[in-house]
Amino acid sequence: MIRLPLGEYFEAFIDLLKDNFDPFFKGMKKGVLAIIDHIEDFLHFIPWWLLIILVAVLAWRLSGKKLGILSAVGLYIIYSIDLWSEMIDTLSLVFSATFLALVIGIPLGIWMAKNDMTERIVKPILDFMQTMPAFVYLIPSVIFFGLGKMPGAIATIIFAMPPVVRLTNLGIRQVPEDVVEAATSFGSTSGQMLLKVQIPLAMPTILAGVNQTIMLSLSMVVISAMIGARGLGEVVLSGVTQMQIGDGFEGGIAVVILAIVLDRITQAVGTRTNAKKTS
Amino acid sequence: MAKVTVKSLYKIYGPRPQKALPLVKQGISKEELLKKTGNGIGINDANFDVEEGEIFVVMGLSGSGKSTLIRCLNRLIEPTAGEIYIDDQNIVGCSDEVLLQVRRKKIAMVFQHFALFPHRTVAENVAYGLEVQKVPPTERIKKAYEALEMVGLSGYEESFPSELSGGMQQRVGLARALATEADILLMDEAFSALDPLIRTEMQDELIALQERMKKTIIFITHDLDEALKIGDRIAIMKEGVVVQIGTPEEILDHPADDYVRAFIKDVNRAKVLTASAVMKKPDGIVTLKDGIRVAMRKMEEVGISSIFVVDKARILQGIVTIDDAIDALKRGETSLQAIINKEIETTDGDTPLLDLMPTAIKTKYPIAVINESNRLLGIIVRVSVLAGILGEEAESND
Numbered sequence: 001m002i003r004l005p006l007g008e009y010f011e012a013f014i015d016l017l018k019d020n021f022d023p024f025f026k027g028m029k030k031g032v033l034a035i036i037d038h039i040e041d042f043l044h045f046i047p048w049w050l051l052i053i054l055v056a057v058l059a060w061r062l063s064g065k066k067l068g069i070l071s072a073v074g075l076y077i078i079y080s081i082d083l084w085s086e087m088i089d090t091l092s093l094v095f096s097a098t099f100l101a102l103v104i105g106i107p108l109g110i111w112m113a114k115n116d117m118t119e120r121i122v123k124p125i126l127d128f129m130q131t132m133p134a135f136v137y138l139i140p141s142v143i144f145f146g147l148g149k150m151p152g153a154i155a156t157i158i159f160a161m162p163p164v165v166r167l168t169n170l171g172i173r174q175v176p177e178d179v180v181e182a183a184t185s186f187g188s189t190s191g192q193m194l195l196k197v198q199i200p201l202a203m204p205t206i207l208a209g210v211n212q213t214i215m216l217s218l219s220m221v222v223i224s225a226m227i228g229a230r231g232l233g234e235v236v237l238s239g240v241t242q243m244q245i246g247d248g249f250e251g252g253i254a255v256v257i258l259a260i261v262l263d264r265i266t267q268a269v270g271t272r273t274n275a276k277k278t279s
Numbered sequence: 280m281a282k283v284t285v286k287s288l289y290k291i292y293g294p295r296p297q298k299a300l301p302l303v304k305q306g307i308s309k310e311e312l313l314k315k316t317g318n319g320i321g322i323n324d325a326n327f328d329v330e331e332g333e334i335f336v337v338m339g340l341s342g343s344g345k346s347t348l349i350r351c352l353n354r355l356i357e358p359t360a361g362e363i364y365i366d367d368q369n370i371v372g373c374s375d376e377v378l379l380q381v382r383r384k385k386i387a388m389v390f391q392h393f394a395l396f397p398h399r400t401v402a403e404n405v406a407y408g409l410e411v412q413k414v415p416p417t418e419r420i421k422k423a424y425e426a427l428e429m430v431g432l433s434g435y436e437e438s439f440p441s442e443l444s445g446g447m448q449q450r451v452g453l454a455r456a457l458a459t460e461a462d463i464l465l466m467d468e469a470f471s472a473l474d475p476l477i478r479t480e481m482q483d484e485l486i487a488l489q490e491r492m493k494k495t496i497i498f499i500t501h502d503l504d505e506a507l508k509i510g511d512r513i514a515i516m517k518e519g520v521v522v523q524i525g526t527p528e529e530i531l532d533h534p535a536d537d538y539v540r541a542f543i544k545d546v547n548r549a550k551v552l553t554a555s556a557v558m559k560k561p562d563g564i565v566t567l568k569d570g571i572r573v574a575m576r577k578m579e580e581v582g583i584s585s586i587f588v589v590d591k592a593r594i595l596q597g598i599v600t601i602d603d604a605i606d607a608l609k610r611g612e613t614s615l616q617a618i619i620n621k622e623i624e625t626t627d628g629d630t631p632l633l634d635l636m637p638t639a640i641k642t643k644y645p646i647a648v649i650n651e652s653n654r655l656l657g658i659i660v661r662v663s664v665l666a667g668i669l670g671e672e673a674e675s676n677d
Contacts, residue, residue: 182394186408187383
């Protein structure tokens with residue numbers, strides 16, 4: 001039997017990229033790091049109590065008293081177990097990865113919805129991105145960007161982007177055909193169609209995608225910690241490697257709390273857009 | 280020149296329609312074409328004119344190509360071949376910019392399932408056509424309010440479509456089409472999704488609106504009663520071919536083929552035929568200055584027992600019966616004024632026979648058909664109401 005040297009080909013390909021596109025990766029690293037650092041600095045700058053109040057008020061306005069109290073209590077628990085600063089690091093990583101995933105993902109989803117050919121090409125790539133175990137693209141990520149939060153962010157973006165692309169595509173394609181026809185018949189340009197009809201009607205679906213993307217980014221924090229991203233993932237990871245059951249548990253709980261708060265708040269945004277339409 | 284002119288229009292579905300076009304022009308059948316090239320025929324050589332201010336109804340069963348046809352008129356569907364003139368401008372093969380302007384300024388459309396924008400308020404829906412033309416917000420909202428008032432929806436401007444009933448939603452659809460002040464309205468089964476009572480109400484309202492606005496309306500329906508009620512002219516389609524074009528009366532009285540005949544078989548003629556279709560010229564009339572003797576002589580000449588009296592301008596004054604005339608003569612009267620009976624039944628020419636039937640049964644005298652200034656146009660005797668309703672069936676029984 002002949003062994004297909006798939007691994008060697010891939011290595012050669014990565015080496016080729018590394019040798020020829022290093023300046024590009026360096027520039028990219030600089031840009032992405034700038035985004036993460038700015039978000040990090042900003043979130044660290046806000047005193048813990050103020051952030052808790054802001055998040056609680058936001059949750060209360062979007063959903064109700066229950067979610068407001070839940071968010072405040074949850075975040076206070078994180079503060080009280082001394083994981084506030086780690087939580088902020090993680091939050092910054094999640095926000096910047098999500099931000100970049102949306103900046104790339106939403107336009108890509110729109111393009112897919114408007115062009116069947118694009119959809120046919122992009123769909124298998126998305127499948128690939130989602131099913132390939134995340135550890136696998138950590139390695140090339142480290143080769144291109146070195147250790148630290150940068151490769152973590154890149155791995156997170158790759159892993160977390162597919163849902164928002166898919167759901168943007170789906171949402172736009174699900175806009176009823178006669179509504180699109182009506183907009184066309186009144187002389188909409190394709191830009192007007194997109195901004196005035198398709199995106200607003202697809203918004204609940206797109207927001208569901210945003211929610212998924214945030215959740216998936218959060219699920220990457222421990223994996224990113226393996227290549228040197230700091231934050232709650234690091235706490236969990238050191239708990240695991242040093243058999244510190246208590247520390248690991250605290251880190252895990254903090255991740256769960258953060259996940260619940262982010263999930264409920266983004267979901268509340270989605271339901272509100274929905275409600276406006278049908279009320 | 281007509282407002283809309285369609286010349287040799289073809290729409291062929293499926294792969295490489297241009298290749299199938301010559302075959303269709305040679306008259307290949309639907310089944311053969313599907314087998315040979317895999318194409319389907321949407322529209323097969325449609326030709327018609329729509330005059331300004333006319334309601335032109337295209338009717339046919341589902342799959343007859345009527346929806347395809349109406350969508351070709353604003354190129355929501357791209358025709359395969361042919362010409363479509365809107366105000367003398369051929370929009371087949373015109374530039375995108377021209378097409379956009381035609382859609383914005385000249386043609387507006389109303390859809391079967393309303394197709395409102397669920398995320399916009401009623402007023403924002405109605406203003407959409409103006410919004411894409413970049414009309415400033417205050418102006419377009421003002422026009423939207425005006426259009427909503429026209430369709431009787433004042434007070435619902437800030438509601439969302441989902442809060443309205445089906446009939447009201449379609450009023451929004453209609454207002455949205457009116458707001459752009461386009462001359463041509465395309466109505467695609469606009470009332471088919473409504474329940475029967477609301478549908479009738481909307482039909483009446485459309486007719487009333489049309490009286491005021493004089494738009495050019497192209498109306499698609501599968502309901503013959505609806506077509507006959509609102510259409511000035513009707514085109515009947517079958518398998519992509521326009522089988523017959525004519526006024527409702529022409530279609531009822533002279534169906535072009537068995538297909539149309541089958542269609543109109545169950546039509547309630549009493550609802551469709553109007554007084555003016557069955558009225559006849561009065562056999563004799565007298566004017567006021569004619570005396571009783573003249574009236575009697577005229578009645579004797581044509582063998583009738585009553586005669587209508589008009590003035591110089593043919594304005595209806597009343598009726599005189601032969602019995603009254605004889606009595607009056609015996610008393611020595613000579614003027615008609617003394618014996619004229621003013622209590623006669625009148626109608627206008629647009630009244631359907633159905634509404635005339637009770638009167639026709641009750642009255643002793645013929646019914647007078649008059650115009651709005653009481654001018655006598657014709658008369659209807661009881662038997663012509665019945666003959667009109669029976670129509671063709673009566674003839675075929677002979």
